Amino acid sequence: xxxxxxxxxxxxxxxxxxxxxxxxxxxxxxxxxxxxxxxxxxxxxxxxxxxxxxxxxxxxxxxxxxxxxxxxxxxxxxxxxxxxxxxxxxxxxxxxxxxxxxxxxxxxxxxxxxxxxxxxxxxxxxxxxxxxxxxxxxxxxxxxxxxxxxxxxxxxxxxxxxxxxxxxxxxxxxxxxxxxxxxxxxxxxxxxxxxxxxxxxxxxxxxxxxxxxxxxxxxxxxxxxxxxxxxxxxxxxxxxxxxxxxxxxxxxxxxxxxxxxxxxxxxxxxxxxxxx
Amino acid sequence: xxxxxxxxxxxxxxxxxxxxxxxxxxxxxxxxxxxxxxxxxxxxxxxxxxxxxxxxxxxxxxxxxxxxxxxxxxxxxxxxxxxxxxxxxxxxxxxxxxxxxxxxxxxxxxxxxxxxxxxxxxxxxxxxxxxxxxxxxxxxxxxxxxxxxxxxxxxxxxxxxxxxxxxxxxxxxxxxxxxxxxxxxxxxxxxxxxxxxxxxxxxxxxxxxxxxxxxxxxxxxxxxxxxxxxxxxxxxxxxxxxxxxxxxxxxxxxxxxxxxxxxxxxxxxxxxxxxx
Numbered sequence: 326x327x328x329x330x331x332x333x334x335x336x337x338x339x340x341x342x343x344x345x346x347x348x349x350x351x352x353x354x355x356x357x358x359x360x361x362x363x364x365x366x367x368x369x370x371x372x373x374x375x376x377x378x379x380x381x382x383x384x385x386x387x388x389x390x391x392x393x394x395x396x397x398x399x400x401x402x403x404x405x406x407x408x409x410x411x412x413x414x415x416x417x418x419x420x421x422x423x424x425x426x427x428x429x430x431x432x433x434x435x436x437x438x439x440x441x442x443x444x445x446x447x448x449x450x451x452x453x454x455x456x457x458x459x460x461x462x463x464x465x466x467x468x469x470x471x472x473x474x475x476x477x478x479x480x481x482x483x484x485x486x487x488x489x490x491x492x493x494x495x496x497x498x499x500x501x502x503x504x505x506x507x508x509x510x511x512x513x514x515x516x517x518x519x520x521x522x523x524x525x526x527x528x529x530x531x532x533x534x535x536x537x538x539x540x541x542x543x544x545x546x547x548x549x550x551x552x553x554x555x556x557x558x559x560x561x562x563x564x565x566x567x568x569x570x571x572x573x574x575x576x577x578x579x580x581x582x583x584x585x586x587x588x589x590x591x592x593x594x595x596x597x598x599x600x601x
Numbered sequence: 602x603x604x605x606x607x608x609x610x611x612x613x614x615x616x617x618x619x620x621x622x623x624x625x626x627x628x629x630x631x632x633x634x635x636x637x638x639x640x641x642x643x644x645x646x647x648x649x650x651x652x653x654x655x656x657x658x659x660x661x662x663x664x665x666x667x668x669x670x671x672x673x674x675x676x677x678x679x680x681x682x683x684x685x686x687x688x689x690x691x692x693x694x695x696x697x698x699x700x701x702x703x704x705x706x707x708x709x710x711x712x713x714x715x716x717x718x719x720x721x722x723x724x725x726x727x728x729x730x731x732x733x734x735x736x737x738x739x740x741x742x743x744x745x746x747x748x749x750x751x752x753x754x755x756x757x758x759x760x761x762x763x764x765x766x767x768x769x770x771x772x773x774x775x776x777x778x779x780x781x782x783x784x785x786x787x788x789x790x791x792x793x794x795x796x797x798x799x800x801x802x803x804x805x806x807x808x809x810x811x812x813x814x815x816x817x818x819x820x821x822x823x824x825x826x827x828x829x830x831x832x833x834x835x836x837x838x839x840x841x842x843x844x845x846x847x848x849x850x851x852x853x854x855x856x857x858x859x860x861x862x863x864x865x866x867x868x869x870x871x872x873x874x875x876x877x
Binding site: 373425436482 | 607609611615619620648653658700701702704705706708709711714717718735744749752756759760762767768769791793794
């Protein structure tokens, strides 16, 4: 790379860091990339760090020593999270989302990559300090959230299937009871997909009693893997606490009530803030 | 926002632009954000533009006039695309991917958010100038690719389901023949998901004869919508040209042959470069 002025170097370092969240980048990488002294690189990083922190974009960690370097940890500020969650609640409350049976249409929101990426940043913030090896979700609607979270945390995504697929090789299948409908379902995971003793963050779009997520927890046990956390976009608040199979999770929004007759949906922020 | 020095302003403008691909940002947005003159903002943008172009990250378009502003168009350089596609082919050729029946295990690759996002950038490059209203895919494995492409192009994703789901409201279902197995399947799309006369980019992970994608094309016709393009990660080269249902598409890799006995997989670059 040709030798850059400080101004151009700052632009390039910013894009380099932003596109590599949770990667440790040795200072020598930058020093070589720009043919600059490490002291100049450190000055540049101090400028970038200040902007990232002022903008509530997260932290720029500097690790000293031979194995050291710099690591960008994307985090959403409390203020940014509040704005996002309030907007999400407002969108979820639009009365034309009510479907027959009191179900809520959310596919338009789940279909917005920018919104999913922002939600993924919130999960990455909530679980930034957890020891996690991978993200898990079950098909279908939680997939974009799981990938958004995985991208921010620099972690792979493991996808649980409803049926055993020929393209997955040998798989472990379990039966689980979906809490809301008390009906029996199957989910399966390829043997190759998950290393034993992995620590797994489960992500999904919606949780009622938590039967589907409990199914994933049971599946993890078959792999000697453990749950490092659970994140859901929307939880249903229409479930009694004793009916809930799962109590330790992070939710961004809580669906309080759907009044199909009165065409009213009541949504409030989830436990994202109260957990902290 | 407090008044920033040029160095800090460059860092912030870079992150602002990178997080809003294909958004038109009026210069006044920046001028107000930094309390700076438009002439200073223009100088900053010239620096950023040069770095983005030198790094093969895409274009920074400046549109003059009252409705003008600046727009970041992410594009992968030819050199960057070549490196990515060669690495992809190498990974796909690993002999331990061969499954019983000659199928290829790809879930580990599809489970890497970074790799999916990079592939999405290639599709965003190939279709940067096409008039597109949304991205479409059918569950399950093409979903991360579709979202990655949608994020880069600032477009929503429409998800076709294999079954009609109660959370989708009324839906249009069609039957289609999967070309490789000559078996009959169903796919369905929520009526709300797609506006009539939309121009749609179809994205999927794998294409053999093209039956599944042809199913999506048929489904589009039910919505008076049209195909603006088709992008697949891997195409099977084991299909005779006259068997192929679809001829106009962009592929990143071509699976030439799977020799289950000899444990060899032959993969070569798709038509991504030859189309240009």
